[in-house]
Amino acid sequence: MTFHPRNLLLPAAIALGLATPAAAADEVKLRFLASQGGLAAHELAAELGYFDGTGITLENVGYAQGGPASLIALASGDVEIGGAATSAVLNSIIGGNDFVAAYPSNGINDEVQSIFYVLEDSPIKGIKDIAGKSIAVNTLGAHLDYTIREALHSVGLPTDAANQVVVPGPQLEQVLRSNQVDIAAFGYWQTTFEGVARKNGGLRAIFDDTDVLGEIAGGFAVLRRDFVVEHPEAAKTFVEQSARALDYAREHPEETKKVLAKALSERGENSEIAQYFRGYGVRAGGLPVERDVQFWIDVLVREGKLKQGQLAAKDILFATDGKSASN
Numbered sequence: 001m002t003f004h005p006r007n008l009l010l011p012a013a014i015a016l017g018l019a020t021p022a023a024a025a026d027e028v029k030l031r032f033l034a035s036q037g038g039l040a041a042h043e044l045a046a047e048l049g050y051f052d053g054t055g056i057t058l059e060n061v062g063y064a065q066g067g068p069a070s071l072i073a074l075a076s077g078d079v080e081i082g083g084a085a086t087s088a089v090l091n092s093i094i095g096g097n098d099f100v101a102a103y104p105s106n107g108i109n110d111e112v113q114s115i116f117y118v119l120e121d122s123p124i125k126g127i128k129d130i131a132g133k134s135i136a137v138n139t140l141g142a143h144l145d146y147t148i149r150e151a152l153h154s155v156g157l158p159t160d161a162a163n164q165v166v167v168p169g170p171q172l173e174q175v176l177r178s179n180q181v182d183i184a185a186f187g188y189w190q191t192t193f194e195g196v197a198r199k200n201g202g203l204r205a206i207f208d209d210t211d212v213l214g215e216i217a218g219g220f221a222v223l224r225r226d227f228v229v230e231h232p233e234a235a236k237t238f239v240e241q242s243a244r245a246l247d248y249a250r251e252h253p254e255e256t257k258k259v260l261a262k263a264l265s266e267r268g269e270n271s272e273i274a275q276y277f278r279g280y281g282v283r284a285g286g287l288p289v290e291r292d293v294q295f296w297i298d299v300l301v302r303e304g305k306l307k308q309g310q311l312a313a314k315d316i317l318f319a320t321d322g323k324s325a326s327n
Helices: 041-047 067-076 086-094 143-154 169-177 188-200 209-213 225-230 232-251 253-266 271-276 290-302
Strands: 028-034 056-063 082-085 099-108 115-119 134-137 163-166 183-186 203-208 216-224
Touching (some): 028 041, 028 067, 028 082, 028 232, 041 056, 041 232, 041 253, 067 082, 067 086, 067 099, 086 143, 086 216, 086 290, 099 188, 099 209, 099 225, 099 232, 115 188, 134 169, 143 163, 143 183, 143 209, 143 290, 169 183, 169 188, 183 188, 188 203, 188 216, 188 271, 216 225, 216 232, 253 271
Parallel strands (some): 028 056, 134 183
Antiparallel strands (some): 082 216, 099 216, 115 183
């Protein structure tokens, strides 16, 4: 498929809102890949009953190692819901996938962030010291990967100066404590694993992604455009109720931890880690702002993956007034 920014403009029917569930026009099953140790907002919405009576059902069909794997499954038609860091979503769209950024899945702020840890006695003190060092990340080509690149760029070092090693979230603490890597990066979506590691002691944070990026959406839940066109009401309801769940999590943190613990237990995961969940870090209303996407577009332009003006944030962000983003 030829890449055209105009193909990314959203129909008015799926503009974001925070309405209570409305009956969908058809029965729609949405398959997705879960993330170990966490619960996406659409999963939380389902647990809270927000999709009851809407015609929408969700089906967990396994786990994704990271966002890029989720997007591959989405592109191949194995799932209807993907989710990935904004940079990974943009790279996938640039590569020819006709995706829609449905809602901000997570954000980073002073309370929810990705944290880079070393052992307490490590000589590594800050960003300048990570050049040549090994950093455990959950996957390549996504949020942590690009945060490391931006961190190195911010201190005048080559963006590929650090060595990234792919490690599943549950093993991040282990590989750091056993000195298999110099640094372990716990993503903003892995606050449960980070909380356990911090409680066990002996670690020191050297920087976090807000130091590099400021407050920004970390990633987006993603739909295929053909699905949106075929099921506009279902897509609209999916976005609305997922955003509603984001608000619930912010307003009811303790209740959300209980829901997470129950879901993790049912999936055969360690439910005890739910106590360390710090929220989704998304703004009230679950709405993105232009910078959430434009920041990464500018990075991709700088790296030569996009031409200046080839893509703008408004091309893929939902409008909040019920009109297409192009109006």
